[in-house]
Amino acid sequence: MADLHIDGVVKSFGETQVLKGISLDIRHGEFIALVGPSGCGKSTLLRIIAGLESQSAGDIVIAGRSVAGVRAADRNLSMVFQSYALYPHLSVADNIAVPLRMRTMGAVQRLPLVGRWMPGAAERNREIDAEVRKAASTLEIETLLDRKPGQLSGGQRQRVALGRALVRDPAAFLLDEPLSNLDAKLRVQTRGEIAELHRRLGATFIYVTHDQVEAMTMSSRIAVMMEGQILQCDAPDLVYEDPEDIRVAEFIGSPKINILPAELNGGSLRVLDRDIARLTRVADQPGIRLGLRPEALRLSGADSVLTGVVAHHENLGSEVFAQIEVPGLSERVVLRADPSARRRLGLGATVGLDFDIGDALLFDTSGKRLRPVIEAARAAHQVA
Amino acid sequence: MTRDWWKHLILILGALVVIAPFYMMLSYSLKSPGEIDRGEGGFFGRQEMMIDERCVALRDPNRDEVASAAKRFPGLTDREIRDALITEAEADCAMRPAVFNYTMAFTEAPLLRYLLNGVIVTVSIFVIQVLVALPAAYALAKLRFWGREAVFSLVLFCLLIPVHAIALPLYIMLAKLGLTNTYAALVVPWTISVFGIFLMRQFFMTVPDDLIDAARMDGMTEFSIVWRVMLPTAVPALLAFAIFSVVAHWNDYFWPRIVVTGSRELFTPPLGLREFKGDGDGSFFGPMMATATVIVCPLIVAFLLAQKRFIEGITLSGMK
Numbered sequence: 065m066a067d068l069h070i071d072g073v074v075k076s077f078g079e080t081q082v083l084k085g086i087s088l089d090i091r092h093g094e095f096i097a098l099v100g101p102s103g104c105g106k107s108t109l110l111r112i113i114a115g116l117e118s119q120s121a122g123d124i125v126i127a128g129r130s131v132a133g134v135r136a137a138d139r140n141l142s143m144v145f146q147s148y149a150l151y152p153h154l155s156v157a158d159n160i161a162v163p164l165r166m167r168t169m170g171a172v173q174r175l176p177l178v179g180r181w182m183p184g185a186a187e188r189n190r191e192i193d194a195e196v197r198k199a200a201s202t203l204e205i206e207t208l209l210d211r212k213p214g215q216l217s218g219g220q221r222q223r224v225a226l227g228r229a230l231v232r233d234p235a236a237f238l239l240d241e242p243l244s245n246l247d248a249k250l251r252v253q254t255r256g257e258i259a260e261l262h263r264r265l266g267a268t269f270i271y272v273t274h275d276q277v278e279a280m281t282m283s284s285r286i287a288v289m290m291e292g293q294i295l296q297c298d299a300p301d302l303v304y305e306d307p308e309d310i311r312v313a314e315f316i317g318s319p320k321i322n323i324l325p326a327e328l329n330g331g332s333l334r335v336l337d338r339d340i341a342r343l344t345r346v347a348d349q350p351g352i353r354l355g356l357r358p359e360a361l362r363l364s365g366a367d368s369v370l371t372g373v374v375a376h377h378e379n380l381g382s383e384v385f386a387q388i389e390v391p392g393l394s395e396r397v398v399l400r401a402d403p404s405a406r407r408r409l410g411l412g413a414t415v416g417l418d419f420d421i422g423d424a425l426l427f428d429t430s431g432k433r434l435r436p437v438i439e440a441a442r443a444a445h446q447v448a
Numbered sequence: 449m450t451r452d453w454w455k456h457l458i459l460i461l462g463a464l465v466v467i468a469p470f471y472m473m474l475s476y477s478l479k480s481p482g483e484i485d486r487g488e489g490g491f492f493g494r495q496e497m498m499i500d501e502r503c504v505a506l507r508d509p510n511r512d513e514v515a516s517a518a519k520r521f522p523g524l525t526d527r528e529i530r531d532a533l534i535t536e537a538e539a540d541c542a543m544r545p546a547v548f549n550y551t552m553a554f555t556e557a558p559l560l561r562y563l564l565n566g567v568i569v570t571v572s573i574f575v576i577q578v579l580v581a582l583p584a585a586y587a588l589a590k591l592r593f594w595g596r597e598a599v600f601s602l603v604l605f606c607l608l609i610p611v612h613a614i615a616l617p618l619y620i621m622l623a624k625l626g627l628t629n630t631y632a633a634l635v636v637p638w639t640i641s642v643f644g645i646f647l648m649r650q651f652f653m654t655v656p657d658d659l660i661d662a663a664r665m666d667g668m669t670e671f672s673i674v675w676r677v678m679l680p681t682a683v684p685a686l687l688a689f690a691i692f693s694v695v696a697h698w699n700d701y702f703w704p705r706i707v708v709t710g711s712r713e714l715f716t717p718p719l720g721l722r723e724f725k726g727d728g729d730g731s732f733f734g735p736m737m738a739t740a741t742v743i744v745c746p747l748i749v750a751f752l753l754a755q756k757r758f759i760e761g762i763t764l765s766g767m768k
């Protein structure tokens with residue numbers, strides 16, 4: 065059992081602080097997706113866990129033992145790099161065998177030419193060969209074992225890189241955007257394979273990505289990272305339905321969540337100068353924001369909270385997304401509708417939008433989530 | 449194509465200028481001394497039988513030999529026997545000029561020994577240069593340590609120091625250590641090649657960091673990274689460096705001339721050319737040019753064998 069604790073890790077490059085105190089507890093066998101926009105410090109965090117970069121403050125604890133000062137080679141982690149980083153001069157089989165050779169054979173046994181005649185080397189080589197074949201068959205690259213990385217396609221290289229990480233039995237696997245160089249189809253396929261692999265091995269995975277679909281579909285928990293901080297780390301459905309921070313709500317979900325400016329006055333919530341609900345257990349404040357997922361909105365009659373003109377629509381077959389220009393809002397509101405509603409969503413059509421206040425997410429001025437008790441849903445809500 | 453004829457013309461003229469000395473060397477190595485003096489006989493010379501004067505002089509018969517040969521020439525006077533013997537010697541010593549020149553090259557001086565010395569010296573220099581340059585270049589390119597930039601500036605600075613400027617102090621140091629007239633004197637001053645360090649450092653800068661990090665994750669030490677990851681990926685750059693290093697030290701005349709003063713045992717091939725100097729009458733130009741031809745041959749053969757990779761190496765070092 066190798067639990068992994070990240071404890072207040074801070075990293076500065078010169079003056080700029082890239083990681084601002086990251087803490088995360090990862091239990092054995094979890095699949096943690098680390099998501100966040102480009103440049104938020106995901107790779108840096110992963111490299112610190114791996115031991116390839118040293119933290120400015122904080123600690124990493126693997127299996128109950130602090131690894132401060134332990135070399136990357138001795139941390140018993142494997143890593144898949146964004147750029148694959150295969151050894152260009154070695155065949156696929158040798159690439160996969162390297163971690164085994166380096167860790168289980170003595171320096172003399174590894175010598176070129178003479179090494180194989182050393183006592184025990186032949187037997188070890190046979191074992192390594194068997195393990196390489198096993199890993200290759202898991203990833204369906206047995207037929208490529210004799211090729212050099214230069215003769216492989218991007219997807220095949222990526223499998224080899226995975227194979228090289230998977231032959232060992234490390235405390236945890238660290239994967240840094242391993243699918244970012246693949247085409248859409250291969251990405252979906254490999255995504256499934258990695259998730260499958262995780263289930264079978266039951267090992268700990270830390271998976272960096274900035275593709276939220278990957279994060280949503282594969283992980284047991286998503287850690288949303290922004291500007292060097294982890295904003296929230298929860299199961300995918302929780303992160304989607306119950307975000308703690310407006311930035312999390314905005315980052316997770318596609319199309320993006322709709323954010324409406326709102327006001328809280330004497331316990332009454334006002335959006336676009338209309339009273340919508342009465343809330344208790346929350347202090348009055350101006351400038352709060354209301355988040356509405358596209359599927360939380362529905363088409364309604366003329367006297368709705370939001371009324372606007374359809375500016376653009378996308379028909380995906382199973383669903384329709386419409387962008388609606390609402391007077392008084394700076395951004396268009398996105399609505400997810402049933403294909404049956406297509407007729408009503410013609411370009412330029414005026415539509416009313418309605419929602420249940422229970423589906424709305426409230427955030428305070430600083431972006432933190434507000435969880436008021438809703439006393440009366442919407443004074444002005446008569447038309448359903 | 450036809451519009452570019454003048455470019456080709458200039459290139460051809462340039463090639464002729466470069467090739468001319470080689471043409472002369474090869475031609476002289478085939479001709480007789482007389483033809484060389486008179487400047488006749490085209491490229492190959494006429495290859496008429498010529499008589500090696502020294503061979504004949506060595507076989508000049510003395511009184512005993514004339515007496516013992518008397519049985520073979522019954523009825524002749526001593527004088528006639530002597531003339532007959534000289535004619536015989538001349539017949540034995542006659543040979544084609546090309547054969548004469550090349551035989552002289554190998555017999556007059558221990559040329560094979562010189563070639564062997566050349567191989568020992570250039571190979572040791574190159575191997576030790578690589579042993580030093582690869583780890584140094586790796587550290588300068590990929591490791592972060594205090595003073596790295598300063599060390600690299602020193603490397604750049606050393607590139608500017610001409611060898612001849614420090615030859616004397618070097619010689620004195622070697623002499624004080626009692627190392628003159630040894631292989632060490634020929635090899636040691638060249639073992640740290642700042643050019644090699646610089647070239648390999650520039651190449652290593654282009655190796656992605658992820659590759660090195662991957663090797664670390666796979667359990668390699670920094671030392672194994674140098675030899676198991678950097679060395680194999682750097683083969684083209686190493687070849688480019690090998691050309692510069694081997695050519696420079698195989699052909700070097702200056703340094704061996706300074707530190708090898710006594711025994712011919714340590715002569716490198718270019719020093720072998722000295723064997724035929726000093727004969728002001730010019731009759732040894734033929735053997736001398738034959739020696740020169742033999743000396744350049746290994747490099748030319750090596751180039752032809754590895755032509756493709758050499759060109760890859762050079763263009764690569766130019767690009768990176």
Ligand SMILES: Nc1ncnc2c1ncn2[C@@H]1O[C@H](COP(=O)(O)OP(=O)(O)OP(=O)(O)O)[C@@H](O)[C@H]1O
Binds near residue numbers: 077100101104106107
């Ligand atoms: N060696 C370094 N020196 C200085 N700044 C660095 C260094 N490495 C990373 N940074 C900075 O740290 C920040 C985080 O980088 P990091 O590579 O961790 O981002 P990321 O989240 O992995 O982004 P991406 O999704 O684009 O890979 C960036 O602003 C980057 O410029």
Ligand SMILES: [Mg+2]
Binds near residue numbers: 106107108240
């Ligand atoms: Mg990254």
